[in-house]
Amino acid sequence: MNQFWQLSSALALITLFAPHVQAQNFGPRSWKSYVPGDGRAVSAASKSAVDEAPLAEEDLPPIVAGNARARTIQTSAVKPGAMPRAQHELTSYYDDNDNNTIPPAPADFTGKQDDGSTQYYDPAASQPFDPGIATMGDIGCATACDACQLNDGCGDVCCCCPTRNFARIEYLMWWGRGRALPPLVTTSFDGTDMAEAGVLGLFSTTILYGNNDIGTDWRSGGRLTLGHQLDAEGAWTAVGRFYGLGDSTDSYHAESATGSPILARPFFNALLLQQDALLVAFPGVSTDGVIDIQSRSSMLGADAFVRHAWAGSDCWQVDLLGGYQFSRLDDSLEIRNSELVLLDPQAIFPPNTTISMRDYFRTKNEFHGGVLGLAADFYRGPWTLSLLGKMAIGNQRQSVTIEGGTLIAPEVGPAVQSPNGLLARSTNIGQYSRDVFTFVPEANFTLAYQQNNWTFTMGYSFLYWNDVAWAGDQIDTRVNLSNPVIGDQVPAFAFRDTDFWLQGISFGVEFNF
Template identity: 40%
Template structure:
C-alpha cells in the first residue's frame, strides 16, 4: 500500500509541474557548456489571447526567464522578446495641409468711373483672383500601414505604407453684373508695362465673365526593411531602408468671355471666348533610409520617425489654350487662336530632376488591448523640386514664341493623424 501511495504521489507531483509549465512561458538561454532552451508554451484554456506577448526584463547574456507581466496583464510593461503577433496593420485618418498654388494676378476690377485706359490695370486695379497663394487649406485623407516581423524576437521586419489626400478644389467666377469693369491683366512684352484686356466695360464691351478653377491631388507610399539596432528594454531604435513613391497632380483652368460693343476695327456683337489649361504631374521614385525610435511606458508608447529619400522626380507640364472669335451676321466667321497666356507654348513638356525628400513623424499610442492600440500623431513630408501649374504662366502677353522653360519650387504636406493599429 505504501508503494502505491508513493507512486501516486510522484505522479501527482509530475502533473502539477506540467500543469504549471502549461500556464506560463519560458525562455532560457545560457552561455558556456550549458544547454540552451528556447520554448514558449501558453495554455489557451486560461483565456490568454492569441496575441499575448511574453515579456521579459532584460536580455544581456547569462540566464533569462520570461513570464507574463502580473501588473499590466498579458501585454506586459516591458518590451516583449517573444511575440505571438508577427503581423500588424494600421489605419489612420489624416487632416493635412499642402503647399498651395501661386499664380500672377489673373482677374482684376476697377471702381465705376475709372478711365478706360486705366481700367483693370495694375497696380491701381483690385485683384479679384491670383497674385497670392490659394488651395492650401486642410484636407482629409487616409493612410494604411501593413507590416510583418520576420522573427519571434522582432529584430527584423518589413513594412509598407500608402497614403492619399482628398482633392483640393478651388472655384472662382466673376461677371459683369457684379463687376461692371472686369479685366485680365498682363504685361506688354514690348514696353514691359502693365496692361489689361477688358472683359467688361460700360459702353465698350457688353456682358462678360471670368472663371478660374484648380485641382490638386497628392498621394504616396513606401516599402522598407527594418532591423533592430538597439534595445534598452523601454527604448528601441530601428534602422530603415527601402523604396519611396509619390505623385502630385495639379491643374489650373482659366476661362473668360467678352462681347464687343464699340471696339475699333471689331464689329459690334463679336464674341471672344478664351479657354486655357495648365496641367502638371510630378512622379517621384527613389530609395530611402531612416531611423525609428520607440519609447514605451506600460500602456503608453511614443514613436519617432526620421527618413530621407533620394531619387528622380519626373515632371510633366501640359499647356492648352485657344481663343474663339465669332463675328455675327450673314457672313459670320469663327477664328481660333492660341490662348493669350498659353501663347506659343501649347504642348506637353517633360523633365527629370534629382530630388531630396525628407520625412519626419511623431506618434503617441495607447494600448487598449493586447492586440489593439489607438494612435495620434503628426507627419511632415517635403520634396525639393516640384513643378506647379501657376508657375508655368508667363504674364508677358503675346510674347514671341520661345523655348519652354520649367519653373519649379519646393513642395510639402503636413498635418495630424488619428488611427488604430491591430496586431494578429
C-alpha cells in the same frame, strides 16, 4: 567518550537525512526557471548555472504554465519588427510542505541542492501565488489575448500572444505650403478711362484674384500601413505604406451683365513694353462678361521598406530602415472668360460678337527614389511613442502641359477658332518634361495606446520636397499679341520650380494578428 559517540551519531543522522530535510523546505525556497526554445523548464540559481547543468533538455519535463506566476512572459502583442520586450522567463515560489506557493524568497536564489543535483519541477502542480494575477494561460494562444496585467519593467500591459502582422489605417488632417498665382483678374472704378481700366500699377486698379498663394487650407486624407515580420526573432520586418490627400481646390467666378463693374485680365504688353489688360466687361463696350478660374491639386504617395532591429532594451528599440519611395504631386489651373462685344474701338470684331477664351496649365511631379532612415519605439505600459525619420533621394519627372484657345462667334456668319488664348499662345503651348534630382525627407511622431491586439494612434507628420513645379509658376504674363508673332516670342515657356512641404496630424487604429 559517550558525548563523542552521541555527537558523532547526531552528525551521521543529519548527514543521512539532510536531503530529505532540504526537500521538506521548512523555510521559503525559490527557483528561477528558464524556458528553452522547445518550451521545457530548467531551474537553477542563474541562467549560467542552467547552461552548465549536466541535464539534457529532453530529460526535463515540459513546462505547463497553468498555475505558475508569469513575470516576463510575453508582455504585449509584439508588433512585427519589434523585439520582445523581455526574455521568456518564469518565476514561481513553492512550499514543499503543502504544495502551496509562498511569498518570494530573498534575491539569493538557490537552484542546486547540497548534493549537487539541479532542481526542476512542473509548475502546474502548484496553486498560484496571487489569485489576482492571471496565469500565462495556454501557450498555444487559443485566445487572442489574456486579460493579465504584468510588469515587465516598463509598466503594466496586457500580455498577448506574439504577432507577425499588423494593419493600420489613419485619417489625415494635413496642410501645406501654398501655390503661387500671378494677378489674374482686376477691376477699376467706374468712369476709369478705357486705356487704363484693369491695368496693374495704377491707383484705380484693384486685383480681384491672384497675386497670392492658394491651397493653404487643411485637407483630409488617409494612410494605410501594412507590416509583416520576416523572422521568428522579430529582427526583420517588411512595411508598406500608401497615403493620399483629397484634392485641394480653389475657384473664382465673376460676372458683369452691364459692363459695370469693370472686369479685366491683366498682362504685360510685349509690343508696347508696358502693363496692359484684356477687357472682359466695360460699360458700352463689352457686356455679359464672365470670368471663371479653377485650380486643383492632388497628392498621393507610397513606400516600401525593411526595418532591422539595431539596438534596444526592454523599454526601447531603434531600427534601421531602407527601401523605395514614390510620390506624385499634380496641379492644374484653368482660366475661362467670355464676353459680348457691343462695340470694338479697334473695329476688329463686328458688333454683338461673342468671344470665349481659355488658358490651361497642368503640371505633374512624379518621384521615384531610394530611402534610408531610423525608427525608434519607446515603451511604457500600454503606451508607445514611435519616432520615424527618413530621407528619400532619387529622380523626379516633371511634366508641364499648356493649352489655349479662342472661339469667336459673330452674330452673323460662322464661328472662328484659334489655338491662342491670352496667356497660353503658340509661343508656349505644348508639352514639356524634364528629370530633376530631388530629395524628400520625412518625420513622423506617433503616440499609441494598446488594448489587447488593437492599438489606437495619434501622430504628426512632416514631408518636404526641394523641387516641385506648380501650374501657376509656369505662367509667363508677358504677351505678344501680334499674329503672326513679330518681335519677342512671348509668352515663353521655361521650367519654374519651388520647394514644397506638407504637415499635419493623424488619428488611426491598428490591428495586430
